């Protein structure tokens with residue numbers, strides 16, 4: 001419908017706070033195109049110098065795992081505690097290990 | 098701001114409650130009890146979803162309508178600095194509305210649907226924004242009291258069980274402190290000014306005190322939905338608890354300004370360590386919520402006008418995007434744009 005934002009795609013916004021940090025998801029917004037998404041993200045999410053770089057990704061382009069699959073995906077890692085350094089008991093006499 | 102505990106659980110919610118006992122429901126509640134967050138794709142009871150949609154959207158509408166009483170003063174701010182500050186504050190409120198609409202959308206409703214409900218007068222928003230701002234001191238009183246009450250309400254919401262709402266609230270709370278302090282700063286200047294300026298500050302406090310106390314919603318004894326919201330960890334404190342905290346914080350701030358809280362029954366209760374306030378006129382609150390406040394009609398008309406006047410911009414943006422994408426749509430979009438333009442300026 002004209003004048004509505006109904007058909008405006010949803011973009012997920014990611015912001016890099018400082019150089020050296022990853023882009024982090026901050027929220028979403030509607031925009032008619034990628035450029036507007038960046039401009040709106042600038043107004044909406046960086047009014048106080050919260051970032052130095054913006055990524056805008058069409059929400060429909062994100063592929064997400066299903067929470068129902070969480071056990072199948074993540075459970076197998078639970079019993080592999082030998083992957084963590086704390087699994088190994090090293091005598092106190094041994095230094096810098 | 099500005100949730101007000103306006104969300105009441107409908108009959109359908111009660112039916113859902115009767116179904117408690119399902120394995121999914123038990124797991125859901127266990128997550129909440131363990132202070133885990135619920136995320137958009139997680140299973141949740143319908144009543145939880147509906148309660149959130151209602152509460153977050155009312156909150157979003159309140160932010161949007163909340164721009165109007167102060168926006169009214171942008172062109173008349175007493176200095177360039179005050180004007181810049183007020184623009185920044187009002188822009189923040191628009192941002193708060195946008196964060197919250199976006200959080201609501203994660204629950205499966207569209208922003209257009211919600212905005213439509215607001216423009217049609219079907220949605221509720223905080224009663225406080227239906228009061229007028231006749232003087233510059235009202236801008237100070239709003240920042241100090243209304244944003245102050247908002248902070249009181251919103252800080253516990255940063256720990257709300259629904260992840261997207263909680264994250265939006267963290268962002269919002271960071272910005273509210275600026276709002277409150279700039280408001281108090283205005284009040285401070287006026288209260289240290291000429292007798293006329295000090296009187297202006299007093300009059301503004303007189304106007305905003307009681308409506309601010311009403312912002313916390315009906316007394317606990319009359320609010321039926323509090324218990325379930327507490328169980329779901331959407332709400333952490335009752336309306337009366339938050340109101341009390343607000344009074345305790347605010348009375349000494351008024352004393353510092355040297356202006357009187359307009360409540361002859363206000364007294365300090367040393368045993369309890371609290372200020373006791375006089376009775377709140379809940380009839381006034383009901384009337385404002387029903388649409389009979391001093392500015393309800395004006396606020397909605399302003400929103401509708403802004404929406405209409407922005408239509409050509411939205412149409413143009415769609416036409417431009419379509420043209421850039423090289424689709425067949427631009428011609429249709431441009432025709433629409435032209436037609437709307439002609440209708441408007443004919």
Ligand SMILES: [Fe+2]
Pocket residue numbers: 098160189190193247269273
């Ligand atoms: Fe706000």
Ligand SMILES: [Fe+2]
Pocket residue numbers: 098190244247272273276
């Ligand atoms: Fe605010």
